[in-house]
Amino acid sequence: MTDLTSLTLAEDRDGLAKKSFTSLELTNAHLDAIQAARALNAFVMETPDQARAMAREADASITKGQGGPLAGIPLGIKDLFATRDVRTTACSKILANFVPTYESTITSQLWRDGAVMLGKLNNDEFAMGSSNETSCFGPVVNPWRRDGANTTLVPGGSSGGSASAVAALLCMGATATDTGGSIRQPAAFTATVGLKPTYGRCSRWGIAAFASSLDQAGPIARTVRDAAILMRSMAGHDPKDTTSADRDVPDYEAAIGKSVKGMRIGIPREYRLDGMPAEIEKLWSEGGAWLKSAGAELVEVSLPHTKYALPAYYIVAPAEASSNLARYDGVRYGLRVPGRSIGEMYENTRAEGFGDEVRRRVMIGTYVLSAGYYDAYYLRAQKVRTLIKRDFEDCFAKGVNALLTPATPSAAFGIGEKGGDPVEMYLNDIFTVTVNMAGLPGIAVPAGKDAQGLPLGLQLIGRPFDEETLFSLAEVLEQAAGRFTPTRWW
Ligand code: GLN
Numbered sequence: 001m002t003d004l005t006s007l008t009l010a011e012d013r014d015g016l017a018k019k020s021f022t023s024l025e026l027t028n029a030h031l032d033a034i035q036a037a038r039a040l041n042a043f044v045m046e047t048p049d050q051a052r053a054m055a056r057e058a059d060a061s062i063t064k065g066q067g068g069p070l071a072g073i074p075l076g077i078k079d080l081f082a083t084r085d086v087r088t089t090a091c092s093k094i095l096a097n098f099v100p101t102y103e104s105t106i107t108s109q110l111w112r113d114g115a116v117m118l119g120k121l122n123n124d125e126f127a128m129g130s131s132n133e134t135s136c137f138g139p140v141v142n143p144w145r146r147d148g149a150n151t152t153l154v155p156g157g158s159s160g161g162s163a164s165a166v167a168a169l170l171c172m173g174a175t176a177t178d179t180g181g182s183i184r185q186p187a188a189f190t191a192t193v194g195l196k197p198t199y200g201r202c203s204r205w206g207i208a209a210f211a212s213s214l215d216q217a218g219p220i221a222r223t224v225r226d227a228a229i230l231m232r233s234m235a236g237h238d239p240k241d242t243t244s245a246d247r248d249v250p251d252y253e254a255a256i257g258k259s260v261k262g263m264r265i266g267i268p269r270e271y272r273l274d275g276m277p278a279e280i281e282k283l284w285s286e287g288g289a290w291l292k293s294a295g296a297e298l299v300e301v302s303l304p305h306t307k308y309a310l311p312a313y314y315i316v317a318p319a320e321a322s323s324n325l326a327r328y329d330g331v332r333y334g335l336r337v338p339g340r341s342i343g344e345m346y347e348n349t350r351a352e353g354f355g356d357e358v359r360r361r362v363m364i365g366t367y368v369l370s371a372g373y374y375d376a377y378y379l380r381a382q383k384v385r386t387l388i389k390r391d392f393e394d395c396f397a398k399g400v401n402a403l404l405t406p407a408t409p410s411a412a413f414g415i416g417e418k419g420g421d422p423v424e425m426y427l428n429d430i431f432t433v434t435v436n437m438a439g440l441p442g443i444a445v446p447a448g449k450d451a452q453g454l455p456l457g458l459q460l461i462g463r464p465f466d467e468e469t470l471f472s473l474a475e476v477l478e479q480a481a482g483r484f485t486p487t488r489w490w
Contacts, residue, residue: 023072071114094353104206122161132160156186181432188457199439203238261295322365
C-alpha cells in the first residue's frame with residue numbers, strides 16, 4: 001500500500017469513501033510520522049488517544065454512509081485555537097497550564113464535519129513573529145534545507161508549526177491564523193498553500209486575540225484543492241463573533257479548474273523593491289506568464305500607499321495587542337506570580353509570563369495609544385490604513401479581478417540569523433501586511449525554488465469575499481509550477 005501520509009487531502013477523502021483504507025489507518029500513519037519528526041518541534045501537544053477515538057467514530061459514520069465532508073481526515077491545530085479539555089497556550093508561558101472549557105468555532109466546525117485532531121501546533125508567542133522563534137516551546141524547524149547543507153532553517157511564522165507539519169506530511173492540513181502574514185509567509189517558506197480569507201469570513205471566536213481588526217484564520221494545506229476543501233468547513237457566520245460576515249459559504253472546491261480566461265490580473269508596480277533578489281523577480285514574471293497562457297490578462301497597477309503599510313501595521317497591531325493582552329493579569333488565566341500587593345502580582349506575572357517580543361509589542365502599543373501620542377501615531381496609522389484600502393478599491397474598480405505579487409522578499413532563513421534587529425524581522429511582512437490592513441483575501445502558492453533549492457511562493461490578492469477566484473488562479477499556478485516536497489532527513 002502507498003504510504004498513507006503522502007496523499008493529498010482530496011485523495012484521502014476519496015480513498016476513505018471507497019474504503020480503500022480506514023481513518024484509523026490514516027490517523028495511525030500520521031501519528032507515527034509525528035513521532036518520527038519530533039526534531040522539527042512542530043507539535044507542542046500530541047493527542048493520540050483523542051485522535052484514535054475520533055478516527056474510530058469517523059470510520060463508523062463512513063460505514064453508515066453518514067460521513068461529513070472531512071470525515072476521518074487527520075488535522076493539526078495551531079495552539080492559538082481553544083480546544084476543549086486540551087491545553088491551549090498560544091505558545092506563551094502565561095498560558096502554560098490553560099485548559100479551555102470551550103471549543104473555538106472553527107475547530108468545532110471541523111469536528112462537526114468529521115475531521116480528526118492529531119494535536120496542537122507550535123506558533124510564535126501570541127502569533128507575534130515571522131520565524132516561530134518567539135514560542136515558549138522553542139523554535140520550529142523547517143523540513144526544507146539548502147542543497148547540500150544542514151543548517152536548520154525557520155519555517156516562517158507565526159504559523160510555523162502548521163506549515164512545517166503540513167510540509168513534512170505530519171498532518172493532512174492545519175489551521176493557522178494571519179494578522180500580517182502568518183499564514184502566507186510560512187506557507188511560502190515551506191512550499192505549502194496558505195489562504196488568509198477576507199476579514200469576517202471565518203469566526204475569530206475562541207482564538208487567542210492578537211490584533212482583532214486584522215486577525216483572520218485560514219488553512220495551510222498541501223494543495224490548492226485541499227485548502228479549498230478545508231475552507232468550506234472553516235468559513236461561516238458566527239453570532240458569537242460580531243465581525244463575522246453573515247454570508248453563504250460557497251463550494252470553494254468547485255472553483256478549482258474553472259477557466260480564468262479574460263480575468264484581469266494586476267501587477268502592482270510598488271511591489272518591485274530595490275534590492276529584491278533576482279530569483280524572486282524572475283518567479284514573479286514567470287507566474288504572470290503562466291496566468292497569461294491560461295487566458296488571463298496582465299495589467300500594471302499602482303498601489304501608491306504601499307510603502308506606508310508596514311510602519312502603519314506596526315502601530316495598529318501592537319496597539320490592539322496591548323489592549324487584548326491586558327486580560328492576562330494572573331487572575332483570570334494561567335500563570336500567577338505572587339507579589340506583596342495586587343499591583344506587584346500583575347507586574348510579576350506579566351514580566352515572567354510574556355516573552356521579549358510580546359513585551360515589546362505591549363510597550364509600543366501602550367505608548368502609541370497614550371494621551372499625547374494617540375493622534376500622532378494611532379490615529380494617523382488608521383488614516384493610512386484607509387488609504388491603503390482605497391488603493392486596492394481603485395484597482396478593483398478598474399476591473400482588476402486579482403493581483404499577483406511575490407509572497408515574501410526572500411526564502412527561508414536560518415534559525416537565529418535574524419535575532420538582532422526586530423525591524424529586520426518585520427520586513428518579512430512587506431508583501432503581506434497590506435492585505436490585512438485592507439481586509440482582503442490572499443493566498444500563497446508554491447511557485448518555484450531558489451538557487452539553493454529552497455521553495456519560494458507567489459501571492460494572489462482578491463476582492464473581498466472572492467476567495468473562489470483566488471482558488472481558480474492559484475490552481476493554474478500550481479499546475480504550472482508542480483508540487484514540491486522536502487527530502488526527508490529527520
Ligand atoms: N509577522 C507579523 C507580526 O509579527 C505577522 C504575524 C501574524 O500574522 N500573526 O506581527
